[in-house]
Amino acid sequence: MATAFSPSKFAAQPFPLNTTSQNNPLTIPTTASAFLGSTRKPILLSSSSNLNLRRGSLTVVKLITKEEGLELYEDMVLGRAFEDKCAQMYYDSKMFGFVHLYNGQETVSTGFIKLLKQQDSIACTYRDHVQALSKGIPARAILSELLGKATGCCRGQGGSMHIFSREHNMLGGFAFIGEGIPIGTGAAFTSKYKREVLKEADCDHVTLAFFGDGACNNGQFYECLNMAALWKLPIVFVVENNLWAIGMSHLRATSVPPSYKKGPAFGMPGVHVDGMDVLKVREVAKEAIGRARRGEGPTLVECETYRFRGHSLADPDKLRDPAEKAHYAARDPITALKKYLIDNSLASEADLKAI
Numbered sequence: 001m002a003t004a005f006s007p008s009k010f011a012a013q014p015f016p017l018n019t020t021s022q023n024n025p026l027t028i029p030t031t032a033s034a035f036l037g038s039t040r041k042p043i044l045l046s047s048s049s050n051l052n053l054r055r056g057s058l059t060v061v062k063l064i065t066k067e068e069g070l071e072l073y074e075d076m077v078l079g080r081a082f083e084d085k086c087a088q089m090y091y092d093s094k095m096f097g098f099v100h101l102y103n104g105q106e107t108v109s110t111g112f113i114k115l116l117k118q119q120d121s122i123a124c125t126y127r128d129h130v131q132a133l134s135k136g137i138p139a140r141a142i143l144s145e146l147l148g149k150a151t152g153c154c155r156g157q158g159g160s161m162h163i164f165s166r167e168h169n170m171l172g173g174f175a176f177i178g179e180g181i182p183i184g185t186g187a188a189f190t191s192k193y194k195r196e197v198l199k200e201a202d203c204d205h206v207t208l209a210f211f212g213d214g215a216c217n218n219g220q221f222y223e224c225l226n227m228a229a230l231w232k233l234p235i236v237f238v239v240e241n242n243l244w245a246i247g248m249s250h251l252r253a254t255s256v257p258p259s260y261k262k263g264p265a266f267g268m269p270g271v272h273v274d275g276m277d278v279l280k281v282r283e284v285a286k287e288a289i290g291r292a293r294r295g296e297g298p299t300l301v302e303c304e305t306y307r308f309r310g311h312s313l314a315d316p317d318k319l320r321d322p323a324e325k326a327h328y329a330a331r332d333p334i335t336a337l338k339k340y341l342i343d344n345s346l347a348s349e350a351d352l353k354a355i
């Protein structure tokens, strides 16, 4: 029987995540929509954008250029294909240990990381392969790492959950929940210290800390929000809210489920975004990364997303409601971006197929 704590509460009682915080100084227009499957229309850039195109008397504003669109598409397809290959190798007994895949959540990695500079840093969870790819670590070095080879990006000693690259400022995948948050906060402190104390004027580096909804119930999250806001650190805290922490529904585990609301409590903006739409994620990411780079301090962004596979490849994924899974499968972010690119004449089927 369904109880107040039953995960099926998700389907029965929409959870009002799809609004931005009242205290949000970011100028991101929003309209409310149902929780299960955000349907908010893409936000148009201001009419001063250089992407304005005249079509008759109508001004059509495109969210991205062709080059940007293809870059986003390529990155998402690379992430998806890489991970599908991992699953195949795992089930063929060619890969061992815990392997956590990111299928379905690619918008978060692509939408944020493709806006970064090489010197900017990221800190991730154990679900880290796709972020490592977005940050530019070669697929071969990551796959070798997963196979424990000396040619891996950590000489085969880190494995799936601990992808690291100094050269790419990938500070690591971290197996303990919330562990990447203080590491990212420390990296952001370093940038600020270099700029303000060591007078390295060109040090405007930004750090992104990615973590799950489950990590928002961990003390380190709160401690780091406090420090980052207090010291105005150049960091963006990115919650990848895929609604589940292994088999624990976010609603069952969290007293105030909309995590973005916790930002203003610490004096920083909190923003919720549809994490199945890479263009919306990118827009919010642009604002938040820009704020950090300009020295205006941290932002908390909650991306409402979904993982298309079990928690790890060892998880038979029997707990989640098939209707919930089907609902999100129908919102596949790669299919959605493909449609956007074709509908807006930014790419042809052939262009996309070539990728």
Ligand SMILES: Cc1ncc(C[n+]2csc(CCOP(=O)(O)OP(=O)(O)O)c2C)c(N)n1
Binding pocket: 125, 127, 175, 176, 177, 178, 211, 212, 213, 214, 215, 216, 240, 242, 244, 245, 246, 311
């Ligand atoms: C400190 C700590 N406690 C418990 C665990 C066991 N654990 C591994 S994954 C996980 C769920 C995390 O869920 P979430 O943060 O939502 O990330 P997701 O896997 O959904 O991306 C838990 C509890 C852990 N790794 N670290």
Ligand SMILES: [Mg+2]
Binding pocket: 212, 213, 214, 240, 241, 242, 243, 244, 245, 246
């Ligand atoms: Mg989760």
